Amino acid sequence: MVKHAQYDVLIVGSGAGGGTVAQALIPLVQAGASVLVVEKGPRFRDDEFTGHELDMAPALYEDGGGFLTADGTMTLAMGVAYGGSTVVYTGTSLTAPERVIRHWGVPGLDYADLVARSEKYEAENNVHLLPDEEINENNRLFVEGCHAAGYEARQFPVNVKGCLGSSLCNLGCPNQAKQGTNRVQLPRAERGGVEIVTRAEVLRIEERAVVVRVGEPRPGEKGEPSEWKPGDYRVEAATVVLAAGAVGSSSLLLRSGFGSRLPRLGEGFTCHPAFILVGEHEREITNDVGHPKSYYLDRAEEEGWVLETCMYFPFVTAKSLTGFGPSHSTLMRAFGRLQMILVLATDKVTAGNRITVDRRGRTAVHYTFTPSVVESMVDATRAATRIFFGAGAARVHAPPANPPLIERDEISRLDKRIHARFFRTGRVSVSAAHLMGGCGMGRDASQSVTDAWGRVHGHPWLRVADASLFPDSVEINPYLTIMGLADRVAEGIINDHAVNCASLGEER
Amino acid sequence: MAATIVPELSGVDEEVWRRTEALITQGLSGRPDAMVRQLVLFIRVVNVLAVVRFLRPFTALDDARRLRFLSSLENAPILAIRRGVWGLRTLVFMGYYGQDDVRARLGYRAKSLGWRAVRQEGADW
Ligand SMILES: Cc1cc2nc3c(=O)[nH]c(=O)nc-3n(C[C@H](O)[C@H](O)[C@H](O)COP(=O)(O)OP(=O)(O)OC[C@H]3O[C@@H](n4cnc5c(N)ncnc54)[C@H](O)[C@@H]3O)c2cc1C
Numbered sequence: 001m002v003k004h005a006q007y008d009v010l011i012v013g014s015g016a017g018g019g020t021v022a023q024a025l026i027p028l029v030q031a032g033a034s035v036l037v038v039e040k041g042p043r044f045r046d047d048e049f050t051g052h053e054l055d056m057a058p059a060l061y062e063d064g065g066g067f068l069t070a071d072g073t074m075t076l077a078m079g080v081a082y083g084g085s086t087v088v089y090t091g092t093s094l095t096a097p098e099r100v101i102r103h104w105g106v107p108g109l110d111y112a113d114l115v116a117r118s119e120k121y122e123a124e125n126n127v128h129l130l131p132d133e134e135i136n137e138n139n140r141l142f143v144e145g146c147h148a149a150g151y152e153a154r155q156f157p158v159n160v161k162g163c164l165g166s167s168l169c170n171l172g173c174p175n176q177a178k179q180g181t182n183r184v185q186l187p188r189a190e191r192g193g194v195e196i197v198t199r200a201e202v203l204r205i206e207e208r209a210v211v212v213r214v215g216e217p218r219p220g221e222k223g224e225p226s227e228w229k230p231g232d233y234r235v236e237a238a239t240v241v242l243a244a245g246a247v248g249s250s251s252l253l254l255r256s257g258f259g260s261r262l263p264r265l266g267e268g269f270t271c272h273p274a275f276i277l278v279g280e281h282e283r284e285i286t287n288d289v290g291h292p293k294s295y296y297l298d299r300a301e302e303e304g305w306v307l308e309t310c311m312y313f314p315f316v317t318a319k320s321l322t323g324f325g326p327s328h329s330t331l332m333r334a335f336g337r338l339q340m341i342l343v344l345a346t347d348k349v350t351a352g353n354r355i356t357v358d359r360r361g362r363t364a365v366h367y368t369f370t371p372s373v374v375e376s377m378v379d380a381t382r383a384a385t386r387i388f389f390g391a392g393a394a395r396v397h398a399p400p401a402n403p404p405l406i407e408r409d410e411i412s413r414l415d416k417r418i419h420a421r422f423f424r425t426g427r428v429s430v431s432a433a434h435l436m437g438g439c440g441m442g443r444d445a446s447q448s449v450t451d452a453w454g455r456v457h458g459h460p461w462l463r464v465a466d467a468s469l470f471p472d473s474v475e476i477n478p479y480l481t482i483m484g485l486a487d488r489v490a491e492g493i494i495n496d497h498a499v500n501c502a503s504l505g506e507e508r
Numbered sequence: 509m510a511a512t513i514v515p516e517l518s519g520v521d522e523e524v525w526r527r528t529e530a531l532i533t534q535g536l537s538g539r540p541d542a543m544v545r546q547l548v549l550f551i552r553v554v555n556v557l558a559v560v561r562f563l564r565p566f567t568a569l570d571d572a573r574r575l576r577f578l579s580s581l582e583n584a585p586i587l588a589i590r591r592g593v594w595g596l597r598t599l600v601f602m603g604y605y606g607q608d609d610v611r612a613r614l615g616y617r618a619k620s621l622g623w624r625a626v627r628q629e630g631a632d633w
Contacts, residue, residue: 049620051618051619051620052608053606054531054534054535054602054606058538063538063539064535064538064539066539071587072587072591072594072595073587073591134623163622164620164621164622164623164624165622165623166618166619166620166621166622167618167622168618168620174620175620175622284615286626288616288617288618289617289618289619289622289623289625289626290622290623313616313618314605314606314610314611314614314616315601315602315605315606317605318601318604318605319597319598319601319602323579323582324512324513324514324578324579324582324597324600324601325512325513325515325575325578325579326515326575328513328514329514329515329516332605332614333614335614335615335616336614336615336616336617402583424583424590425587425590426587426590426591426593426594427582427583427590427593427594429594
């Protein structure tokens with residue numbers, strides 16, 4: 001039997017977008033309104049974060065971290081938990097570049113306003129630069145290598161408090177140091193009277209209502225049971241806010257039949273496709289202790305790529321390297337001597353790269369690597385290889401090279417050794433964690449899905465407040481921009497609240 | 509095939525094989541049935557292709573040939589074959605590198621206590 005419930009505002013998803021809206025609506029709750037957050041993933045107890053990859057990835061990620069694009073050539077990382085992807089993100093905190101927001105050209109979206117809002121969350125999340133003594137060698141070598149190769153690395157501001165340097169950010173911080181929505185905005189929202197129900201998946205959106213299925217933990221599964229009894233619910237709400245992430249929000253709207261009046265729904269998907277490069281040094285370096293991502297090199301504007309320091313766990317590292325057999329094993333055995341760099345292409349909206357649902361309601365993300373994205377990744381790989389050698393590495397493992405292991409004395413031949421013809425999808429392990437678009441903002445329904453305040457065109461009671469709002473890629477790490485946009489959405493809700501409640505009252 | 513992907517597996521005892529298999533089974537358990545079927549089919553295809561090329565199944569090839577053959581499939585012109593190799597190696601890596609003692613042997617030392625552990629354990633780092 002379907003149970004019924006009623007709220008003034010219902011938020012779907014509790015990640016960067018949903019968590020922001022939940023907290024920003026506390027004044028509405030204080031004024032007597034009821035606000036509910038419905039989150040598919042569970043709440044985890046602090047002691048459940050073990051830092052073991054085969055233990056944590058299945059618990060924290062969609063499809064255990066193995067969600068593949070439709071043709072199986074790229075893995076997409078999405079957190080599924082109280083806090084969404086902010087539980088697994090690294091916490092690097094940048095505001096959007098002005099040129100990107102201008103290029104988006106969203107009428108009514110003012111750059112200064114967006115940055116001011118992002119900066120508010122920067123302060124709230126304790127964003128700062130780590131002191132020099134907390135930077136490990138994996139990061140220092142990147143800075144040195146950049147310098148030797150003629151680049152200038154920049155330090156990432158990060159949002160940690162009491163970071164012990166476990167290096168396990170992407171498996172959920174075992175010390176709760178990262179200031180994700182699970183640590184900051186959601187607990188505050190709950191203290192302020194917002195109700196949050198976990199293990200609650202929204203199956204469908206109807207006119208001013210959603211259908212929710214509340215599940216139970218499987219035996220031995222991590223995470224707390226739901227706050228609600230297992231079963232199906234129909235929850236009415238004057239305002240529904242979608243913050244289920246780029247893939248989640250777009251597919252939910254498509255599954256609920258909104259595609260017929262919104263031709264751009266699901267279109268415009270971008271994701272900063274990325275792969276890992278590894279440089280082998282002759283001596284041990286500190287790589288598995290310390291914040292893993294302290295520096296970056298931003299060539300997005302000039303060359304369409306960004307390099308970031310990174311450090312992954314043995315299984316993820318093994319699968320990210322190209323090939324197998326003795327040479328792969330030899331590199332893995334050098335784990336303590338490995339320096340790592342993540343290459344990201346700042347891809348652009350491309351026809352065909354989109355989110356769809358099939359007749360059975362299953363989500364598919366279609367993504368083709370355009371020649372310009374491949375060229376960017378190849379170009380970035382050459383730059384990263386020079387950086388590794390500049391830092392003193394003896395050899396470099398580069399995915400778009402065949403064989404992938406490049407020795408130091410081959411440095412003069414990098415243009416030949418690293419080449420687009422070796423970028424073979426399916427062979428190279430590409431993954432993405434910055435999923436964007438699908439409900440892009442813009443003027444009207446012919447070109448976009450939402451307006452500059454996240455309102456879905458033609459449905460004033462329905463808003464979007466997550467990464468799906470991006471009309472094109474943001475070309476830097478996205479979470480602060482998502483929070484800035486979500487903050488605007490919340491303000492719009494507060495302003496429109498009286499009107500929406502009145503119309504729901506009339507319908508009832 | 510697993511020992512071609514991770515050569516260390518060719519010399520290990522029963523217990524390591526059992527743990528490898530258990531982690532692979534666990535990794536496959538939440539995955540769609542169709543994916544598991546595709547994987548089984550792919551392993552059969554590899555054997556058939558080996559017969560076509562060498563007139564004997566994959567398991568009857570020597571180590572060097574197995575490696576060359578699987579590497580050629582990793583670079584095959586057909587995406588489905590490249591993907592198959594990718595899926596296979598991912599599972600084997602999960603089964604092997606997911607084991608605690610293997611990780612320790614690689615020198616992987618990440619600990620929740622991070623820098624504090626380094627200071628406490630001092631000389632070990
Ligand atoms: C490994 C990793 C590292 C990252 N590192 C950084 C970084 O250092 N800096 C940075 O800026 N960004 C980083 N990101 C990206 C950043 O985390 C995301 O861009 C951001 O969290 C997206 O916010 P969102 O609100 O769109 O979605 P999410 O944060 O993903 O939240 C969506 C939530 O909706 C829930 N949901 C989905 N469908 C439903 C449904 N039907 N019903 C109910 N709930 C649903 C999901 O379970 C999830 O909790 C990283 C991401 C990953 C995965």
